[in-house]
Amino acid sequence: MAADTNIGKAGAGRTIISVDAMGGDRGPAAVVAGISLSAKKNPDIGFILHGPRAKLAPLIARKKILADRIEIRDAPDVVSMEDKPRDVIRTGKSTSMWSAIESVRNGEADAVVSCGNTGALMMLSVVRLRKIPGVARPAIAVLWPSRNPQGFNIMLDAGADISADENDLLQYALMGASYARNGMELKRPRIGLLNVGTEEHKGRPELKLAHEMIQENADAANFDFVGFVEGRDLPGETVDVIVTDGFTGNVALKTGEGTASLVGDLLREAFKYTPLSRLAALLAYPSLRRLNKRIDPRRVNGGVFLGLNGTVVKSHGASDATGVSAAIKLAFKLGQSGFSEKLAARVASAVSLPQDASTSQDNSGNPS
Amino acid sequence: MAADTNIGKAGAGRTIISVDAMGGDRGPAAVVAGISLSAKKNPDIGFILHGPRAKLAPLIARKKILADRIEIRDAPDVVSMEDKPRDVIRTGKSTSMWSAIESVRNGEADAVVSCGNTGALMMLSVVRLRKIPGVARPAIAVLWPSRNPQGFNIMLDAGADISADENDLLQYALMGASYARNGMELKRPRIGLLNVGTEEHKGRPELKLAHEMIQENADAANFDFVGFVEGRDLPGETVDVIVTDGFTGNVALKTGEGTASLVGDLLREAFKYTPLSRLAALLAYPSLRRLNKRIDPRRVNGGVFLGLNGTVVKSHGASDATGVSAAIKLAFKLGQSGFSEKLAARVASAVSLPQDASTSQDNSGNPS
Known part of the structure; x- marks a missing residue:
């Protein structure tokens, strides 16, 4: 160098x-x-x-x-x-x-x-x-086109690590909330924990523990915890930040991308079918362009690495100028807001050990 | 009664x-x-x-x-x-x-x-x-609109159980292959194991073990094992049957449904935007209807429970007449082909214990 x-x-x-x-x-x-x-x-x-x-x-x-x-x-x-x-x-x-x-x-x-x-x-x-103190596993946070007013939801971990225990999931919730505040200007983001159903008795043991721990930290960390959410909430409007382990998050992300791409291709095929449909496609062009812009993966380009001393934005490997520019915009926003330092302070202020979460319910307002 | x-x-x-x-x-x-x-x-x-x-x-x-x-x-x-x-x-x-x-x-x-x-x-x-001998965890197999000639892929487990070890994943592969033969007339189905990457060194330990065990059974059970696949292969054309645990499968299924539904709604919105786009929508109606039919979840209605003495088809809770009829068609096909008995015979013929899989490579043609 x-x-x-x-x-x-x-x-x-x-x-x-x-x-x-x-x-x-x-x-x-x-x-x-x-x-x-x-x-x-x-x-x-x-x-x-x-x-x-x-x-x-x-x-x-x-x-x-x-x-x-x-x-x-x-x-x-x-x-x-x-x-x-x-x-x-x-x-x-x-x-x-x-x-x-x-x-x-x-x-x-x-x-x-x-x-x-x-x-x-x-x-x-x-x-x-280096990782910031209190974070065992850094996470990759990605943006997901959604029905929310801001147009996108945040999901993490999208694949930094293939597993996550209850402590990791709590850190992801804290880091995701911080990212939503600094990257998307959501003052009090709604956090959900990804599971196979919304009932509290469902899911793996670490998810039930994480549910308790995230709940306990919600007020102090200034977010709303909506509890368990499902795959359909990723593009939905019930939540702003979805927390999951990197294995599930990675599969979900690629499934969503694959599904959107299949629907898009079938749409193009459908419009080529008859002369009338080709005329319709011509007339519909501005509409389809609007739709395309709304779900254009290049516009949501930029996986952010959370939990490190410094802001790292991963742009898609196939990024063109538009994609790179979107990733730079995100990096600028986070860099300018001192996001990395704010996130470290947030994580440091919330240390809830598993035994605290499962034994004491009365200290929820005062995480040490 | x-x-x-x-x-x-x-x-x-x-x-x-x-x-x-x-x-x-x-x-x-x-x-x-x-x-x-x-x-x-x-x-x-x-x-x-x-x-x-x-x-x-x-x-x-x-x-x-x-x-x-x-x-x-x-x-x-x-x-x-x-x-x-x-x-x-x-x-x-x-x-x-x-x-x-x-x-x-x-x-x-x-x-x-x-x-x-x-x-x-x-x-x-x-x-x-009752479960058939050799199956510890029954699975729910669902159909997924895909780029394959048959129009659909099979994914299991879609949520019967939130976890699966390497033995369960092997059973899912055997049962999924049997389902593909009897329900979709695929003589030699291609089986993939869902992971976060296609490289053999990736993923959780049980996935690496399952990879070996499924590979060993492929020839005897008359299917092609393509190895690890990713979320984007669920609607893809590289594989006919995707094997995963019920937690991941359930999240993927609901993510795919949510994504398709979001794209559909945004499409409808886009077409309502201007008078010209409304005219386009009118002309495009047959095209859009064709597309809708292709990915209509009612047409792929019917989660099949695999691993039991008897064929059980779960129709979607919100099914209308078309949906119920599709589930009945599937039940008929499977019932008529004696699917349940064939599946039991297939599972019985392939008993590969984890120690066999990890120590001996030379008995792959002769599962006991």
């Missing part, structure tokens, strides 16, 4: 986003196009871009808007989608991903965005940024 | 379906309308209908087609959606659900259909029909 000296230029009074230019399916051109989009829309962002300088410099040179708002950190190597996270930890110091995280670690940047390998990004983030 | 004597009349050379008339959200009229639809389409079905005779007789009298193809079993009580399964076992002998299962138990009927309380129906079925 080359130590450049023009950080002052990129950073003058701005929120600085560290961006990994490499590792996405569409290469650095799409990332630079996304940065450029964001720069046009928001004069308060500056960038540090990580990757091979020889590749990045010509891409940057073409974008006038970026002239004095970006600096390049030369990082010759790239983490590929196939690389094993453990190998990246061992040998990945010269990669753009490592370099990008380092800018948050040393305080130069307020948040980092990468389109690269999720597993490697998570493991590198944990190793380099 | 009144012992009627006209079973011969209903049963002359026909496949007999035992139907619980009560417990669905739309009441017995919807169930009788569904029976009537099926009777019109298929001359080879006879029915035994369970519920309060005073309510059912007038409904039946109005349907000429049912004249000599149905008999009523008087059962005065109803299992409600709120009833706890354990209470139904203790005090539910006079309910239509109990009576309906009894007709399969005593061999009068080839399969049973109910729109009632899923938990009660499962527990009653287990207690009265």
Whole structure:
């Protein structure tokens, strides 16, 4: 990693986003196009871009808007989608991903965005940024198109870890509530715990324990706990934040994506069927475009890693300029609001051990 | 339960379906309308209908087609959606659900259909029909609209039990393959095991064990094992049968339903937006109707309980005549093919203990 000296230029009074230019399916051109989009829309962002300088410099040179708002950190190597996270930890110091995280670690940047390998990004983030005290398992929080006024719900964990005990689920609830406040301006978010039914006697043992513990922390942590919710509430309007383990969350996320994609494809097929339906499709184009915009996964692009000393936004591997720009917008919002510090304070203020939750019911207003 | 004597009349050379008339959200009229639809389409079905005779007789009298193809079993009580399964076992002998299962138990009927309380129906079925040897946990198999030529994939367990170990997952694979052969005429179904990634090193320990065990049984049980699959494969074309635990399966099912329903509602909204879009909607009506038919949940109505001595089909609680008729069609197909006996034989022929799976690789062609 080359130590450049023009950080002052990129950073003058701005929120600085560290961006990994490499590792996405569409290469650095799409990332630079996304940065450029964001720069046009928001004069308060500056960038540090990580990757091979020889590749990045010509891409940057073409974008006038970026002239004095970006600096390049030369990082010759790239983490590929196939690389094993453990190998990246061992040998990945010269990669753009490592370099990008380092800018948050040393305080130069307020948040980092990468389109690269999720597993490697998570493991590198944990190793380099460290978990905040009280969090055993960091989580990935994703946005889900929903019937709520804000248009999206938050779900976590979307797959950082394949299991979660009651303590982890409590942390996810606290972190999810904090994210909803700082990322979506929901003053008092409604939190639900994902289960196979809404009755309190249902589900696995850790879910019943987590139900008690989250309930006890709701008032102090300033959220409403609506109790158990079901899969259909993920795109619903009964709750803003859905808490689950990373295995279930990952399956649910991919099931939702697969279902929406199937319906979309069948819709396109249906409209191609007859001349009349093709005419209808033409007339319906603005309507369908509106719908598409409403559920466009690029608009909700950005899985946020929660529970670390620093804000890390994972952009979809296949992100185009629009997707990268959405992820940068989210990183800006969270970086600017000091989200990472607020979240750490929130988690620190609520330490409810399992034995507390299951034996004492009277300390719910006073988590120590 | 009144012992009627006209079973011969209903049963002359026909496949007999035992139907619980009560417990669905739309009441017995919807169930009788569904029976009537099926009777019109298929001359080879006879029915035994369970519920309060005073309510059912007038409904039946109005349907000429049912004249000599149905008999009523008087059962005065109803299992409600709120009833706890354990209470139904203790005090539910006079309910239509109990009576309906009894007709399969005593061999009068080839399969049973109910729109009632899923938990009660499962527990009653287990207690009265008993599990087949070799199956520890029965499963609910559901159909999922997919990109495959057959239009649907099978997923199990959709929520009979909230957990499953490697032995259960192997049984689910065997039972799912048998269901695919008998219910969907797939000679050599492709089986996948649901996980958070397709790499063999991923996932929970029981999934890795199950992966080995299912692989070992694939040839003898006449299916292709494609290995781990992800949530997006549920509506996909890479696999015909998806095996998972009931917790994950239930969340995935409800997430898929919720997502499809959200997209549908947003589509309707989009078409109401402007006069032009309303005109487009009018022209597009046949196209949208085709799409709707393709993903109509009523057409894939019918969760099948697998692993019991007898075929039980759970119709959706909100089923209308079309939904009930689809569930009856499925029950007929399975009842006529002697599915329940074939499945028992298949499970009996494949007993692979965990220690076999993890130590010996050379007996894969010869499961004992």
